[in-house]
Amino acid sequence: MELLCPAGNLPALKTAIDNGADAVFIGMKDDTNARHFAGLNFNDGKLAKASDYVHQHGKKLHVAINTFAHPDGEERWRKAVDNAVAIGCDALIIADLGVLDYAATKYPDVERHVSVQASTTNLEAIKFFKNNFDVERVVLPRVLSVQQVRQLAKTSPVKLEVFAFGSLCIMSEGRCYLSSYMTGESPNTVGACSPAKYVRWQDTDQGLESRLNNVLIDRYQPDENAGYPTLCKGRFEVDNNVYHALEEPTSLNTLELIPELYKMGIASVKIEGRQRSPAYVEQVTKTWRMALDRYQQQPEAYQVEDAWMQTLANLSEGSQTTLGAYHRKWQ
Amino acid sequence: MKFSLGPSLFFWPKQQVESFYQQASESAADIIYLGETVCSKRRELRAKDWLELAKQVAASGKQTVISTMALLEAPAEIQVMRKLCDNGELLIEANDLSAVQIMHDLKLPFVAGPAINCYNVSTIKVLLKQGMTRWVMPVELSGDWLKTLLAQAQEENIRDKFECEVFSWGYMPLAYSARCFTARSEDRPKDDCQLCCIKYPQGRKMNSREGEKVFVLNGIQTMSGYQYNLVNEVAQMKDIGVDIARISADSNQAFEQLNQFKQQLTQPQKYSLDGVNECNGYWHKIAGMSVA
Numbered sequence: 058m059e060l061l062c063p064a065g066n067l068p069a070l071k072t073a074i075d076n077g078a079d080a081v082f083i084g085m086k087d088d089t090n091a092r093h094f095a096g097l098n099f100n101d102g103k104l105a106k107a108s109d110y111v112h113q114h115g116k117k118l119h120v121a122i123n124t125f126a127h128p129d130g131e132e133r134w135r136k137a138v139d140n141a142v143a144i145g146c147d148a149l150i151i152a153d154l155g156v157l158d159y160a161a162t163k164y165p166d167v168e169r170h171v172s173v174q175a176s177t178t179n180l181e182a183i184k185f186f187k188n189n190f191d192v193e194r195v196v197l198p199r200v201l202s203v204q205q206v207r208q209l210a211k212t213s214p215v216k217l218e219v220f221a222f223g224s225l226c227i228m229s230e231g232r233c234y235l236s237s238y239m240t241g242e243s244p245n246t247v248g249a250c251s252p253a254k255y256v257r258w259q260d261t262d263q264g265l266e267s268r269l270n271n272v273l274i275d276r277y278q279p280d281e282n283a284g285y286p287t288l289c290k291g292r293f294e295v296d297n298n299v300y301h302a303l304e305e306p307t308s309l310n311t312l313e314l315i316p317e318l319y320k321m322g323i324a325s326v327k328i329e330g331r332q333r334s335p336a337y338v339e340q341v342t343k344t345w346r347m348a349l350d351r352y353q354q355q356p357e358a359y360q361v362e363d364a365w366m367q368t369l370a371n372l373s374e375g376s377q378t379t380l381g382a383y384h385r386k387w388q
Numbered sequence: 389m390k391f392s393l394g395p396s397l398f399f400w401p402k403q404q405v406e407s408f409y410q411q412a413s414e415s416a417a418d419i420i421y422l423g424e425t426v427c428s429k430r431r432e433l434r435a436k437d438w439l440e441l442a443k444q445v446a447a448s449g450k451q452t453v454i455s456t457m458a459l460l461e462a463p464a465e466i467q468v469m470r471k472l473c474d475n476g477e478l479l480i481e482a483n484d485l486s487a488v489q490i491m492h493d494l495k496l497p498f499v500a501g502p503a504i505n506c507y508n509v510s511t512i513k514v515l516l517k518q519g520m521t522r523w524v525m526p527v528e529l530s531g532d533w534l535k536t537l538l539a540q541a542q543e544e545n546i547r548d549k550f551e552c553e554v555f556s557w558g559y560m561p562l563a564y565s566a567r568c569f570t571a572r573s574e575d576r577p578k579d580d581c582q583l584c585c586i587k588y589p590q591g592r593k594m595n596s597r598e599g600e601k602v603f604v605l606n607g608i609q610t611m612s613g614y615q616y617n618l619v620n621e622v623a624q625m626k627d628i629g630v631d632i633a634r635i636s637a638d639s640n641q642a643f644e645q646l647n648q649f650k651q652q653l654t655q656p657q658k659y660s661l662d663g664v665n666e667c668n669g670y671w672h673k674i675a676g677m678s679v680a
Contacts (some may be wrong), residue, residue, distance in 0.1 A: 125507035128537040155510025175505070179460045179563055181486030188489070189514065200566035205461050217656060228610070229459050231505060233563040234528040235603070238612055238676035241669070245505065270675055272437045273596040293602060302594045302605065305460045382566035388578040 058318065059325035060349055061119065061218065062342050065097040069335040070107050076339055077346030080117035081151060083107055084248075084331060089137040090121045091152075092172055092331040093248030100139060104347070108144040117147040121331075123172035124248045125153045135159050142167050151175075152231055156187075161190040170194040170218065174231035174244065180212050187214045194218055194324060198230045203314065203383045207321050216324035222341060223329020224374060225309040225381050226250075227289055235288055240270045251287045258283075267291070284375055306375030312345075312361045314383060315352050337372050344368050389626045389633065391649055392419035392553065395455035395481075396637035397561060397606060397667040399585035402432040407440055408637070413448035416646040419632060420445050423455040423472065425483055425503075425561075427568075427607045428465045429583060435471050442478050451479070458483040458503035459564040459608065466490075481524070488518050497521040500554055503564070507533075508538040512550065522551040524634065527560045530619065530673040535628045542629075556618040557645050558636025559591070559604050559611040560676070567607040569594075578608075590639065601664070602677075614667040614677055619645075619659050621671055622652035 062078035064070035083106045084090030086098040099107055104120075111118040120141035126134040134156045141149055142164050149167060151157045152174035160169055171177050171186045173196040186192045194216040197206065210217055228235070236250045237243035243249050257272040265277045267286035274291035277283045284290065284306040293302040309329070311318070318326060326349075328341050344365045352359040370376050380388055398403070412420050422445065423438050424430050433441065438454065446452035456469050466486060473480050473490045482488045483501040483677055491498040499522040500506055500515050506523055515523070525534055534554070541547040573592055585591075589612060591604040601613035609672035618625065618633065625633060635645050648659075661668060663679045672680035 126510065128508050128533060128540060131508055131510060131654050136626070152505070153507065153511060154505075154514040158510060158514050175485075176459075177485070179466055179484075179486050180463070181466055181489045182460075182484060185489040185492075189518075200459065200564075201461055202566070205667045208463065227567060228563040228565045232503060233610075234526075234560075234676070235563050235610060237528045237670070238560075238562055239602075241673070241675040245507070245526075246528065272600060272602060272677075273598050276597060292597065294597055294599075295540055295592055295605065298573075299597060302573065303565075303610070304567075385579055386577050388566045388568065 058323055058349065060342070061325045061327045061346055062338060063328055063331040063333070064107070064338065065092065065331040065333070066099070067103055067106060069338045071110055072335045072339045073342050074111060074114050074116055078116065078342050079118055080147070080325070081111055082119040082121055082327075082331070084121045085137050085140065087133065087137070088248045089134050091123050091248050092243045093124070094279065094332050097332060104140065105144045108146065119148040119150055119170065120146040121150040121172065122156060123150055123152040123174045125247070126156055126360070127247045131155065138164070148193070153302050157186070157190045157192070165191070168193045169198060172196055172231075173198050173220070176229045176231040180209060183209070183213050183215060186337040196327065199226055199309065200229045200382050202385050202388070203317060206323075206383070207317070210321040210323060218325040218327055219318065219323055220309060220368060221311045221326035221328055222345065223308060224381065225304065225307055225378065227304045227381070234360055239288055251285075256286055282375065291373070305377070307377045307379045310366070310372035310373070310378035310380045311380060311383060312348050312365055312369070314380070315348055316356065316359055319352060319356070329387055340368055340372055389622070389653060390418040390631060391416065391506065391646055392421060392632050392634045393417040393513040393642060393646065394555065394558065394634045394636040395423055395425050397426055397559070397609065397611070398591060398638070399427070399430045399583070399588055399607065400432070401586065402437070402588055404589070405433060406441065408640070409445050411640065411643060412449065412637070413445050415643045417450060417635070419451045419453065421453045421455045421481055421623070425455050425457055426464070426609045427585070428457065428468065429581065430585065432586070435468050439472065439475050439478070443626045446478065453479045453481050453499060453502060455481040456483055456487045458561070460484055460486055466669050488515065492518045495519070500524060502527055503561065508536055509544060512537075512541060513546065516546060516549055520550060522553060522632075524553040527555050527562070527616070528676060529668055531624060531628065531671045532673060534630070538629045547629070548549050552629060553632035553634055554625055555616065555620070556625070556633040556635060556649065558615055558638045558642065559614050561609055561611055562603070563610040565608050565610070568608050569610065570607050572604060612667065612676065614665055616670070617661055617668055618671055619648055619652060621668070622649060624655060626653070
C-alpha cells in the first residue's frame, strides 16, 4: 500500500520523500488544481526540480490537475497536462471529463487517476471512467463507509486510493458549491474553498467573530480555540439551537483502519494538506510511515500507538480527529 | 423557449406528491421532471410508484422525465436506478456518472442533470458521445460562462445536438454528503433517522447567529438559504440560446412562478428581488447568495 503525501512547495516535497513517502502529489501555480492558494505550488522550473528529486530517490510524482476547465481557458488545463507529462510525472490526477479525454487521447501511456473531485462513489461510475479514459486508479470521496469501500474494492476494475489523514471535507468532493454560494469562488471553479481573502476577524463585545464574505461563521468565547472559518465548520442556528450544524472543526485520521485497508487491497493511502507547512508534512509522513511499516512487519500485533495519535491530533483542526464517514455513526 | 418543473427535492407524503403532480399536469410547465434525487431511504413512493405517476403525468401531453439520485453509494441504490433507467418509455435525467454509464449501456438518450460536473464544451462532447440530448448547467455557473460555452458549441457545430437548460428558480441544491444533516439536527445518526425529513416539507433553515438565512438542510443535501430567481434574466437567457428554464418544485408557489416566467416572453416586466429571501448572484458572476 502506497503512502502518498502532499507537497505545496519544494521543501515540503523533499521532506515527504526524506521521511518515507512512496509518492508525492503536487499542483501547478495556477487555477488548474484544487489548492490554488497564494504562495503555494510549483512553476515550470520548480516542477522539473520536484520531478528530479522524487525520481532520484526512486519514488513517484503525481500531478493534480483537478479543477474544472473554464470555457475561455481550456488551453490552460491542456497545457498543465502537457507540462506534467514533459517533466516525467508518473500519474495525472484529473477530475474534468474533457481534460481526462485530452490526456487519454494524447498521452495514452501516462497513468491517469480519477481525482476525488470527480465524486466517484460507486461501481458504475468507476466503470464509466475505466471504459472511457482507461484510468488506472480512482480516488474515493470521503463519503463512503468502510463496508462500502470494502465492497467496491472487491468489484472495482481499477485500483482504489482512499484518504487517510487530513482536513475533513464532509461533502462529496467536487459536488459542493457552498463556497461559491457565499463568496463566488469554489473548489471546482477557482481551486479554493472558503478563500482567505474573504475571511475577516473581529473582536466584539460578544466575542471574537470570524466572517466569510461578511457572513458570520463563528463566534468564540475567551476560553475557546478559534479556527479557520471553513464555512461548513462554523456554528449556526437551526430553530433556536446553536451548534455545528454541518461539522465540527476536526480532521480525518484512519490509523486504526490500516489492517482493514491492507486486507481490502487498497492501492494507496493519501494524506491531505498541500497547503500545510513542511513541518506538518514531516510529522504526518513520519507517523504514517511508522504505522504502515509496523503493520507490514507484524500484521497480527498491529496496534495504534498513543504517541502517533497525539502527534496527529496536534496537527489537526480543533486538535481532534475522527473516522468520518468510514464509521457509520458519524453519518 | 420552454419552461420545466424540476424534481421536488424535499420529502413529502405520497398523497401530497400525487396531488402536487396532478396540479403540475395542468400547470404552465412544458416539461416535468419527477423522482427521488436526494436519499434512497425516502420511500413514500417506490420506483414503480414513481414510474406509474410519471406515466400518468405524461398522459397529460407534457414531456415527462424521471430524475435520478445524485449520490449513490450502495449496490442496492444502483439496482433501483437501473430499473428506472430501463423503464422502456420515459426520458431519464442522470445526476451521477453511474446513470450515464447505465444509459450508455442501454443505448438510450439522457438529460445530464445539474449534479453532473459539465463545465466546458470538451465535457459536453464526451457526454454527447454517451447519448446526452440535454444539458442542465451546474447551478454555480454564470451567464457569461454559459454564453462562451454555447458560442464554442456553435463553432464546433454541435450546438444543435443538445438542448440547454438552466436552473432558474427555487432553493438550489448546493452539496451532498454521507451525513444526514436533518437527522443531525434532531441529534440522531443517519442509520436512525426515523425518516424525519418528512416533518420538514421545506427543509430546515440553517441561519447564521445573526439570523441570516444561510442554507437549507434537506437530508444529505445542503441547499441555498435563499431562493434563486432569474425571472429578470429570461430575455437574456433566450438571447444566448437557453432552450429551457427550470423552476424547482419547492412548493405550490412553483406553479405561480411558471406563469410569471412564461409571461416574460410575451409581456416582459422587471421584478424587484427581495434581498432577504431571494438571490441571483451566480448568474451575474458574484457570490451565489447575492442580488445583482
